[in-house]
Amino acid sequence: xxxxxxxxxxxxxxxxxxxxxxxxxxxxxxxxxxxxxxxxxxxxxxxxxxxxxxxxxxxxxxxxxxxxxxxxxxxxxxxxxxxxxxxxxxxxxxxxxxxxxxxxxxxxxxxxxxxxxxxxxxxxxxxxxxxxxxxxxxxxxxxxxxxxxxxxxxxxxxx
Amino acid sequence: xxxxxxxxxxxxxxxxxxxxxxxxxxxxxxxxxxxxxxxxxxxxxxxxxxxxxxxxxxxxxxxxxxxxxxxxxxxxxxxxxxxxxxxxxxxxxxxxxxxxxxxxxxxxxxxxxxxxxxxxxxxxxxxxxxxxxxxxxxxxxxxxxxxxxxxxxxxxxxxxxxxxxxxxxxxxxxxxxxxxxxxxxxxxxxxxxxxxxxxxxxxxxxxxxxxxxxxxxxxxx
Numbered sequence: 001x002x003x004x005x006x007x008x009x010x011x012x013x014x015x016x017x018x019x020x021x022x023x024x025x026x027x028x029x030x031x032x033x034x035x036x037x038x039x040x041x042x043x044x045x046x047x048x049x050x051x052x053x054x055x056x057x058x059x060x061x062x063x064x065x066x067x068x069x070x071x072x073x074x075x076x077x078x079x080x081x082x083x084x085x086x087x088x089x090x091x092x093x094x095x096x097x098x099x100x101x102x103x104x105x106x107x108x109x110x111x112x113x114x115x116x117x118x119x120x121x122x123x124x125x126x127x128x129x130x131x132x133x134x135x136x137x138x139x140x141x142x143x144x145x146x147x148x149x150x151x152x153x154x155x156x157x158x159x
Numbered sequence: 160x161x162x163x164x165x166x167x168x169x170x171x172x173x174x175x176x177x178x179x180x181x182x183x184x185x186x187x188x189x190x191x192x193x194x195x196x197x198x199x200x201x202x203x204x205x206x207x208x209x210x211x212x213x214x215x216x217x218x219x220x221x222x223x224x225x226x227x228x229x230x231x232x233x234x235x236x237x238x239x240x241x242x243x244x245x246x247x248x249x250x251x252x253x254x255x256x257x258x259x260x261x262x263x264x265x266x267x268x269x270x271x272x273x274x275x276x277x278x279x280x281x282x283x284x285x286x287x288x289x290x291x292x293x294x295x296x297x298x299x300x301x302x303x304x305x306x307x308x309x310x311x312x313x314x315x316x317x318x319x320x321x322x323x324x325x326x327x328x329x330x331x332x333x334x335x336x337x338x339x340x341x342x343x344x345x346x347x348x349x350x351x352x353x354x355x356x357x358x359x360x361x362x363x364x365x366x367x368x369x370x371x372x373x374x375x376x377x378x379x380x
Contacts (some may be wrong), residue, residue: 007232015170026178026219029161035210038163044230055276057313076270083377086281087189088233088339093273095196104193104202113207118187125290146162153213155206156166159190 011086019129031153034115038152041118043142045126046092046099046159047082055081061130066138068145069121075102084127087159099159118149126159165212167192167205174221175286181220187229233341235380236357239347250292250351254284254322260329267332273324278306281325288355295359312363312370312379319359319378322352328350 007015017135031038047056050068056063069078075096080089091098102121109116126136148153165181168174169189174182185205187194193202198205205224247253261281265272276283286304293299294315304316327342337345347353356379363375 016172018170018173020173020177023178026180026360027161028218029163030182030216031163032211035213051275054308055313055317058316058370060373074270076272079273079275081276081317081320083374084189085235085377085380088231088343089190089273089309089324090339090342091191091196092207093324093328093331095292096271097193097199097202098196099190099192101193101202101206104199104206107199107203108206108210139175143162152163153210154164155167155209156164156182157192158167158169159192 011042021131021135033152035153036112037115039150040105040114040153041114041146041149041151042100042102042105042121042155042157043156044100044121044159045124046080046157047125048078048080048100048123051077051079055079056083056125058083061132062128063125063153064128064131064133064138065124066142067123069123071102071119071121079131082125082127082159086127092159099157101157105141105155115152118146118151120145120149122146163213165209167209168221171221171223174219178219180218180329181215182222183209183212184223186224186228186230188232191230194228200256212239233340233343234347236347236353236360237380241347241354242349245349245350245351245354250355251285251288253351254263254288254325257312257326257329260333261325264328264332272328274321274328277309277314277321279304279318279321283320284325287322291315291318291355291359295355295362310370312368312374315359315363315371316377319356321355326350350362 020120050069053067078096080092097103105117109117164179166179168182168184170193171184174184185192193205195201208224212222247256279287290302290304301311305311309317326346330337330342332347360375360379363371366372
């Protein structure tokens with residue numbers, strides 16, 4: 001994590017008091033087969049999307065919608081509309097893999113570490129402080145899509 | 160049957176509360192989840208450590224990536240002292256001066272650019288600057304260049320994001336060695352755009368419209 005003590009007091013306080021769910025337990029699924037035989041998908045919360053898609057919005061509670069990013073998308077067609085002055089975006093200008101490691105995943109397939117990749121990846125906004133829409137609608141919707149694509153493993157990458 | 164998940168987390172405190180099944184806590188700053196740009200070897204090390212968590216039989220698993228590296232922090236506009244005599248004081252003129260560097264960036268990066276959320280072409284950014292100045296100083300409330308699908312507040316936000324991306328990419332093309340800290344300090348201390356964004360955010364924070372107020376916090380502090 002970014003060392004909280006190194007952040008400004010306002011940012012540290014905001015992060016410590018962030019209204020994320022306090023869960024009592026963890027849903028658990030054990031690997032059914034080796035990673036080298038599994039299909040992997042990626043879900044990012046970096047708020048990226050295709051140029052033709054509607055950008056994410058600054059809404060009360062956060063924007064819980066999602067966008068589909070086909071795996072074969074040209075990186076030049078991908079942009080980011082995550083709203084925050086709290087994170088640096090210049091590194092993602094230099095290298096999309098910094099928060100959306102598309103090239104790294106392809107390399108892991110080529111080396112045989114991962115079996116295969118799903119045809120679609122999924123993108124949400126970060127900084128959601130009311131997760132109701134995520135828990136009840138857009139989360140289950142993406143999970144259903146992932147299952148219908150016969151995905152075994154999902155890699156979650158924030159920004 | 161179900162989906163098996165593993166992932167990265169930036170705020171360990173949040174993972175302790177949410178309790179996702181498998182998480183690798185990384186010591187990097189927001190926006191830098193895989194540690195270092197253009198360093199495939201290091202990024203692979205992080206990803207492999209994340210995928211290794213899949214072998215665990217029970218959870219929640221929350222491990223820390225080591226070594227613990229101090230992230231590079233950067234300044235907000237209010238934390239930077241502005242140059243008393245900036246090289247260019249007119250942001251409209253400045254946008255034109257940055258264009259050759261920006262276009263070189265796009266060429267060097269095979270067409271990839273973070274500019275485009277507002278849908279306004281970078282060749283029309285002078286019109287965007289004119290609107291932002293009028294909105295800030297002359298009580299102008301809208302512009303004919305705004306696409307219908309965006310509210311005024313969101314259009315302003317997307318324009319500011321595009322202008323920041325245009326400036327940063329042009330600067331990284333001009334001086335590839337600049338650090339994150341130096342890039343942010345340059346924008347806020349030395350550019351006419353940085354000054355305009357600060358005044359714009361102040362104007363928006365005092366607006367009666369809640370959406371305008373909310374957007375103000377996303378563009379500068």
